[in-house]
Amino acid sequence: MRRTGRLLLASVVVVVAASCTADPSPTPSPSSRPTPTATPTTAPTAPSSSASLPPSASPSATPEPALSLDLPEASDPRIITVAVTPSIGAEGGTLTVVVTSAASERIDELVMRWPAELEATMRLAPFAPSEARYDDSAPPLDQDWTKWVFGPGEQGEPAGTISVGWGPLLPGATLNIPLFVTRAAAGPVAFDFQLLAGNDLLTLDSGAPAELRIEVP
Numbered sequence: 001m002r003r004t005g006r007l008l009l010a011s012v013v014v015v016v017a018a019s020c021t022a023d024p025s026p027t028p029s030p031s032s033r034p035t036p037t038a039t040p041t042t043a044p045t046a047p048s049s050s051a052s053l054p055p056s057a058s059p060s061a062t063p064e065p066a067l068s069l070d071l072p073e074a075s076d077p078r079i080i081t082v083a084v085t086p087s088i089g090a091e092g093g094t095l096t097v098v099v100t101s102a103a104s105e106r107i108d109e110l111v112m113r114w115p116a117e118l119e120a121t122m123r124l125a126p127f128a129p130s131e132a133r134y135d136d137s138a139p140p141l142d143q144d145w146t147k148w149v150f151g152p153g154e155q156g157e158p159a160g161t162i163s164v165g166w167g168p169l170l171p172g173a174t175l176n177i178p179l180f181v182t183r184a185a186a187g188p189v190a191f192d193f194q195l196l197a198g199n200d201l202l203t204l205d206s207g208a209p210a211e212l213r214i215e216v217p
Helices: 002-021 116-120
Strands: 075-088 092-101 110-115 122-125 145-150 161-166 174-183 189-197 200-204 211-216
Touching: 075 174, 075 189, 075 211, 110 116, 110 174, 116 122, 116 161, 161 174
Parallel strands: 075 200
Antiparallel strands: 075 092, 092 174, 110 161, 110 189, 122 174, 145 161, 189 200, 189 211
16 A cells, blocks of 8 residues: 555656646747838938029110110200190191200201101101192292201201201201101101200200100191
């Protein structure tokens, strides 16, 4: 009985020991660990120095109106006052120019100048057309105008202009000048009109150059 009891006790001990030895703590499998994932970091982008900037606004030159004249290079300080009165209908009429000298010196020749392109709309002439001007047997005509030149002229009249001379204009005197108008086209028109001594632009009593903007309805 004692031998049998010892054998049973030894069996129990062996089984217990075996069970303790055969059950080690489990080792985690490499495949069961989470694999870290690298996330790329986006660096802030610096503004490019070559980015195009909008062009700076530059002032644009104001275009000249139609039928304008260039100012002559030379001016004359002698002062005049000017009044221009158009009396023009559908067929034509007159453009009356009244010029008074405030200068102490005589102006040998007063020159009126306007753009030659005005001829497409209306013609200004220093006389009215008549049969007497073409009659060789008629007496000499008495006229106050001294020249009628389509530029360029022999006395420096610019190209693209028409110049009519009148005079002389004495100190303190007034000239009443009728320019006869024949219409070539209907409708309103505006044009530059200069008053000069020779080719030098005279001076208005306001101190401005003697250039007017004439408007004909």
